[in-house]
Amino acid sequence: MNIQLNGKPRSTLATTLAQLLAEAGFGSATVATxxxxxFVPLALRTRQDLKDGDQIEVLAPMQGG
Structure with a gap:
């Protein structure tokens, strides 16, 4: 299936958001999705099905002031 991950085209075999995050190397990182x-909260990522053409955004928190 073909999706957009952070604005870039990506081909994936993942069928859920959690699988995609693991595949893309985000594994145990603290991110917003x-x-x-x-918005998809952490607790729902394993149940968030992906479809061809979906646009996924993954954002890491930033520290500073």
Whole structure:
């Protein structure tokens, strides 16, 4: 399936958001996620199915002031 991950095209075999994060190397990182502009909390990532053409955003928190 073909998706967009942080604005870049990506081909994946992942069928859920959690699988995609593991595949992309985000594994245990603390990140915020959205699918097609809708926030997906950590507890729902294993149930968030992906479809061809989905746009996924993964954001890491930043420290500073």
């Amino acid at each position: 959205a699918v097609n502009g809708a």
